Amino acid sequence: MIPIVFLIMLGLIPISFSPIGRALARRIGGDGEGGREAADIEALQGEVEQLQQQLNEVQNRLDFAERLLAQARERGLLSDGKER
Secondary structure, three states: OHHHHHHHHHHHHHHHOOHHHHHHHHHHHOOOHHHHHHHHHHHHHHHHHHHHHHHHHHHHHHHHHHHHHHHHHHOOOOOOOOOO
């Protein structure tokens, strides 16, 4: 039994230094895809927050422009577009 275990261990040594073995070691150690996915999620959350801020700014600018146009129309500075 001992020689069989010894041969199996000798066979696993080259596999452990291969790309597959290193990937398995990272996965078992916790440095696999889980860490990368968490970093990706954090990056995406930051981008979403930035896009929300930009969208809010654009909405505020649109509201301001609409108010200016409405005031200009009330004062008679702009036509309502029905005169054609």
